[in-house]
Amino acid sequence: MEYTHHYFLSIPLNVRDLNVLEEEIPWEDIQFEEFEIDGNDYNNLFDLFCQYDKPFDILIDEYEEEIIPASGVQLAIEMAERYAADATPEVKASTGKLLAVLRRAKELGKQVLLSF
Amino acid sequence: MSDSKGKYSSSAASQRALAQLDAELKRKLDRASARTAKYHSNWQTVNLNDFVDKFALGSTAELHGGKIYFQTPGSKLRVVCDVQGGYCRLQDTSIKNPSHSYLDINGNNANNEILPSGKQIGRKKPEYNKVTHFRILKREEM
Numbered sequence: 001m002e003y004t005h006h007y008f009l010s011i012p013l014n015v016r017d018l019n020v021l022e023e024e025i026p027w028e029d030i031q032f033e034e035f036e037i038d039g040n041d042y043n044n045l046f047d048l049f050c051q052y053d054k055p056f057d058i059l060i061d062e063y064e065e066e067i068i069p070a071s072g073v074q075l076a077i078e079m080a081e082r083y084a085a086d087a088t089p090e091v092k093a094s095t096g097k098l099l100a101v102l103r104r105a106k107e108l109g110k111q112v113l114l115s116f
Numbered sequence: 117m118s119d120s121k122g123k124y125s126s127s128a129a130s131q132r133a134l135a136q137l138d139a140e141l142k143r144k145l146d147r148a149s150a151r152t153a154k155y156h157s158n159w160q161t162v163n164l165n166d167f168v169d170k171f172a173l174g175s176t177a178e179l180h181g182g183k184i185y186f187q188t189p190g191s192k193l194r195v196v197c198d199v200q201g202g203y204c205r206l207q208d209t210s211i212k213n214p215s216h217s218y219l220d221i222n223g224n225n226a227n228n229e230i231l232p233s234g235k236q237i238g239r240k241k242p243e244y245n246k247v248t249h250f251r252i253l254k255r256e257e258m
Binding site: 006008010015018034062113 | 144183205214215227235241
């Protein structure tokens, strides 16, 4: 059987924190700005995601969802920039996709939901 | 009743053996162990034989890295079992974004909860994770 697995990074636009959801609105009413990467990007970014574990107290993994808090987006950007600095062109390209999402989240002052 | 638990256990054992030769796979399996250690006390339990019979009857166990899929051909429901962590999730594969796609233990959409007042609201992420992860009962617990 053919299987397709998707890797999404989503920025919730009309709620503050998906961990708390103080807005008390149905899930269907939450608006997201969504970005998709692929399995190669995920593998290229795996080491960076492991680095995110400790500062954000998360465990990024396939078939799981984790959140980079709005307060941590700047740190996530800095870590990604360091990660890309000496990386191969392929890893740089994948990191560039992640950085675009993180910078957008920073611009909006929002968290990022990683759904892999 | 199918022996999905047996299929799961044998597939998981072979993948764990492979991980001894594949450092990258081992790192991924170790993360699942960490997740289980951190959260398993919150999870409901399932008898994998019953669970697969209910949601993926007649399926075979298919290895995908650190996961084992059970999915009946033509069905949108997939039981995704973790090789190392001893847990599974039930996924509606017709939903593209994985963050919205996991179901509760009865196969219902888990994105919302209903307050005593009757109002329907989105589930907080920790609560969503709690109701969409299931610890697989060991053989002696079944």
